[in-house]
Amino acid sequence: MSVISPDLVHLDADLGGTTTEVITALAGVVHAAGRASSPQLLADAALAREAQNPTGVPGRVAIPHCRSAAVEVPTLAFARLSRPVDFGGPDGDAELVFLIAAPEGGGKAHLKILSKLARALVRGDFLERLRAATTEEEIVTAVEEVVGDIPQTTPPAEKPTDKPVEKPRTRLVAVTACPTGIAHTYMAADALAQTAAAREDVELHVETQGSSSTEALDPDLIRDADAVIFATDVGVRDRERFAGKPVIESSVKRAINEPSVMLDEAVAASRNPEARRVSGTASASAEKQTELSWPRRIQQAVMTGVSYMIPFVAAGGLLLALGFLVGGYDMANGWQAIALQHSLTNLPGNEVLVDGATVAFDRSGLALYLGAVLFATGQMAMGFIVAALSGYTAYALAGRPGIAPGFVGGAISVLIGAGFIGGLVTGILAGLVAWWIASWKVPRILSSLMPVVIIPLLTSLIVGLTMFLLLGRPLEGIMTGLTDWLSSMSGSSAVVLGVILGLMMCFDLGGPVNKAAYLFATAGLSTGDEASMQIMAAVMAAGMVPPIALSVATILRRSLFTPAEQENGKSAWLLGLSFISEGAIPFAAADPFRVIPSMMVGGAVTGATAMALGVGSRAPHGGVFVLFAIDPWWGFLLAILAGTVVSAATVIALKQFWPTKAVAAATVDA
Incomplete structure (x- = not known):
C-alpha cells in the first residue's frame, strides 16, 4: 500500500x-x-x-x-x-x-x-x-x-579526491537526533550535508541517530575529524567516541534553519585551542551546555536524577505495599528474619524469633513468608533511591564518569543519615568535580584512563572526604530536624503543608515543581514514619485531581472546550485515577491561564483535606489501584472528590466568563 x-x-x-x-x-x-x-x-x-x-x-x-x-x-x-x-x-x-x-x-x-x-x-x-x-x-x-527508493542513512559526502581544491578542507563529523527520530533528524542531516557539499572549505560526514536506521560513523572518520557538530534534542548515543574533539552543540532545528552558521562555528572551533571539547558525557541534560547557565544545568541534572530514581521508588514502594497486603501490617516487625530464616519447605508459624525475642504476627505460613519476601525485595529497592538520585544527578552533569562517585556519595549519605538531602548534595558535587577533572588537559597516554579510572577514583575520593570531614554532620542534622518536624505535624500545620504540596503538584503537571513535591514525598516514604506516609497520600491525591477534573468539566460543559479537548476528556479520567498528572497537559498547554490556576485551587483543597483526615499511603504510585495500601481509603477518595469538584467548577467558571478565542469563534459560527 x-x-x-x-x-x-x-x-x-x-x-x-x-x-x-x-x-x-x-x-x-x-x-x-x-x-x-x-x-x-x-x-x-x-x-x-x-x-x-x-x-x-x-x-x-x-x-x-x-x-x-x-x-x-x-x-x-x-x-x-x-x-x-x-x-x-x-x-x-x-x-x-x-x-x-x-x-x-x-x-x-x-x-x-x-x-x-x-x-x-x-x-x-x-x-x-x-x-x-x-x-x-x-x-x-x-x-x-x-x-519510492529506500534512502541511505546519510547522503554520500563529496570526497576530497573527487574534486581538486586549492586549500585543505576542514574535516567535520556531525550527529543529528530528535525525540521521535522520524523527520527532523534527517532534515538536519541533509541541511548540513547539502550546505557542506556546496562549500570547498569543509568535508562533512553525518550520523543520523533516528528511528529508521543508525549507521555509525567510521572510527577513522571520527579520529581524523577536526571538529564535531551535535544537532540533537536527545542524548547522543556513544558520545565517548568523540572525546577530546572540539564541539559545537545546538538543537536539531537550528541545523535545519542555520546549517551554514553551524558549519562556520565548527570550522572556527577546529582552529581555536580554547574551544570546548567533548568530555565523554552522554547525558541528555548536557547537550546545550554552551547555551545554559550553571544554575539551569544543575536544575536539569537534579530532574534527571529524580527521573532515574522514580522507578526504584515505584517498584520498591509497591512491593512494600504488597508485602503488607499479603503478610499483614505488622510485617515491618520482623520481615528480615522471616525472609532469611524460612523457606517454602520451612514456613513460619505466627510466632517468629527476631533478634533473640519471640514476636507474634497476625498471619502465618505461606502468606507470612511470601509477604516477607515481597517486603524484603521492596526494602532492597528502596535502599537504592538516595544512591540512584545522587548517581544519576552526577551522570547528568558529567556523563558516565560521574555515575560511580555519585552512587558512592549517595551511599555515604545513607550511612551517615543525611538522607535524600545528602544525596542531592553529593550528586551535584560529584557531577561538578567529575566535569572539572574531565576538563584537564592530560597526556594522550592517560586520556583513555580518564573516564574509567582516574575521574571516578579522584571524584569518589573528593566526595567521600568532603562528606565525612565537612558536610556529613550538618546535612545529617538538617535531615533529622526535618524528620522530627514532619513527625510532629498535626492540626493546622499539617493542613498548610497539604495546601503547599497540592499547589506544587498542580502547578506544572509533571514539570520541575511537580517533581520536587513528589521527590519530597517519596524520599520521606523510605523512613516508614506516619507523617511521611501522610505526605505521600496528599501528594498522590493532589496529582490525580487535574485529569479527573478536566474530564468531568468536558462532560458537564462540553461547549466550553475545543473538539480536541473534548476528545482528550474522554480518556483523561482514567489517567487521573492512575495518578498520571500528565493527562492534563494538553488542556494546560492550550489554555494555561484558565486551566493551571483552576487545577492548583483543587490540588490545594485535596492536599489540605488529605492531611486533615490523616490519610496515609504506603505506596508511592498507583492512584485508586493501590487503595489497599492507603488508610483510611475513604478519606483518600473524599479528598480527591473535593478537589475534583473545586477544580471542575473553577475551570468551567473561568471558561464561561472568559472564553478562549477558539471556543468563542466556534460559538459565533454555530
Missing part, C-alpha cells in the same frame, strides 16, 4: 486557525481514508509531539509527525492551506502541512520511507512542485517519486 493516496490530499483547504485544529483535521482525514482506527488517538500522539517542539521548518512547511497505535501502515496526509497556520517555522506561517503517521512499534522500513520525505522537504524544487500542483493526483505522484 502506498503511503499516500488522493483521498489523503486536501488542496487549498481551510482546516482551522491553530495547530491543534489542523492536526486534528488531518488525523480525521487519515481515519476517513481507513488508515487509522481512532482519529483522536492519532491526533493526541501528534499533538504531544508538537508540544515537545514545534514542527515548522524552512519554506513555510510544517511536518507534524508521530508514532501511534492507531496506525497500522505508514501514512502521509497532506494539506495545502488556504489559511496559513503558525507551526513555529522560521519564515512565517505554514502553507504546506504533512501529517506523518507511523505505526507504533513497527519495523524500520516504513520509517525509512517517511524520513525520505522529510529529506525532500529541504529541496526547493520539490516544494515548488507541491505549490504548483492543481490536482490531488499530482501531489501523490510527486510524493511517491521521492519516497
Whole structure:
C-alpha cells in the first residue's frame, strides 16, 4: 500500500486557525481514508509531539509527525492551506502541512520511507512542485517519486579526491537526533550535508541517530575529524567516541534553519585551542551546555536524577505495599528474619524469633513468608533511591564518569543519615568535580584512563572526604530536624503543608515543581514514619485531581472546550485515577491561564483535606489501584472528590466568563 493516496490530499483547504485544529483535521482525514482506527488517538500522539517542539521548518512547511497505535501502515496526509497556520517555522506561517503517521512499534522500513520525505522537504524544487500542483493526483505522484527508493542513512559526502581544491578542507563529523527520530533528524542531516557539499572549505560526514536506521560513523572518520557538530534534542548515543574533539552543540532545528552558521562555528572551533571539547558525557541534560547557565544545568541534572530514581521508588514502594497486603501490617516487625530464616519447605508459624525475642504476627505460613519476601525485595529497592538520585544527578552533569562517585556519595549519605538531602548534595558535587577533572588537559597516554579510572577514583575520593570531614554532620542534622518536624505535624500545620504540596503538584503537571513535591514525598516514604506516609497520600491525591477534573468539566460543559479537548476528556479520567498528572497537559498547554490556576485551587483543597483526615499511603504510585495500601481509603477518595469538584467548577467558571478565542469563534459560527 502506498503511503499516500488522493483521498489523503486536501488542496487549498481551510482546516482551522491553530495547530491543534489542523492536526486534528488531518488525523480525521487519515481515519476517513481507513488508515487509522481512532482519529483522536492519532491526533493526541501528534499533538504531544508538537508540544515537545514545534514542527515548522524552512519554506513555510510544517511536518507534524508521530508514532501511534492507531496506525497500522505508514501514512502521509497532506494539506495545502488556504489559511496559513503558525507551526513555529522560521519564515512565517505554514502553507504546506504533512501529517506523518507511523505505526507504533513497527519495523524500520516504513520509517525509512517517511524520513525520505522529510529529506525532500529541504529541496526547493520539490516544494515548488507541491505549490504548483492543481490536482490531488499530482501531489501523490510527486510524493511517491521521492519516497519510492529506500534512502541511505546519510547522503554520500563529496570526497576530497573527487574534486581538486586549492586549500585543505576542514574535516567535520556531525550527529543529528530528535525525540521521535522520524523527520527532523534527517532534515538536519541533509541541511548540513547539502550546505557542506556546496562549500570547498569543509568535508562533512553525518550520523543520523533516528528511528529508521543508525549507521555509525567510521572510527577513522571520527579520529581524523577536526571538529564535531551535535544537532540533537536527545542524548547522543556513544558520545565517548568523540572525546577530546572540539564541539559545537545546538538543537536539531537550528541545523535545519542555520546549517551554514553551524558549519562556520565548527570550522572556527577546529582552529581555536580554547574551544570546548567533548568530555565523554552522554547525558541528555548536557547537550546545550554552551547555551545554559550553571544554575539551569544543575536544575536539569537534579530532574534527571529524580527521573532515574522514580522507578526504584515505584517498584520498591509497591512491593512494600504488597508485602503488607499479603503478610499483614505488622510485617515491618520482623520481615528480615522471616525472609532469611524460612523457606517454602520451612514456613513460619505466627510466632517468629527476631533478634533473640519471640514476636507474634497476625498471619502465618505461606502468606507470612511470601509477604516477607515481597517486603524484603521492596526494602532492597528502596535502599537504592538516595544512591540512584545522587548517581544519576552526577551522570547528568558529567556523563558516565560521574555515575560511580555519585552512587558512592549517595551511599555515604545513607550511612551517615543525611538522607535524600545528602544525596542531592553529593550528586551535584560529584557531577561538578567529575566535569572539572574531565576538563584537564592530560597526556594522550592517560586520556583513555580518564573516564574509567582516574575521574571516578579522584571524584569518589573528593566526595567521600568532603562528606565525612565537612558536610556529613550538618546535612545529617538538617535531615533529622526535618524528620522530627514532619513527625510532629498535626492540626493546622499539617493542613498548610497539604495546601503547599497540592499547589506544587498542580502547578506544572509533571514539570520541575511537580517533581520536587513528589521527590519530597517519596524520599520521606523510605523512613516508614506516619507523617511521611501522610505526605505521600496528599501528594498522590493532589496529582490525580487535574485529569479527573478536566474530564468531568468536558462532560458537564462540553461547549466550553475545543473538539480536541473534548476528545482528550474522554480518556483523561482514567489517567487521573492512575495518578498520571500528565493527562492534563494538553488542556494546560492550550489554555494555561484558565486551566493551571483552576487545577492548583483543587490540588490545594485535596492536599489540605488529605492531611486533615490523616490519610496515609504506603505506596508511592498507583492512584485508586493501590487503595489497599492507603488508610483510611475513604478519606483518600473524599479528598480527591473535593478537589475534583473545586477544580471542575473553577475551570468551567473561568471558561464561561472568559472564553478562549477558539471556543468563542466556534460559538459565533454555530
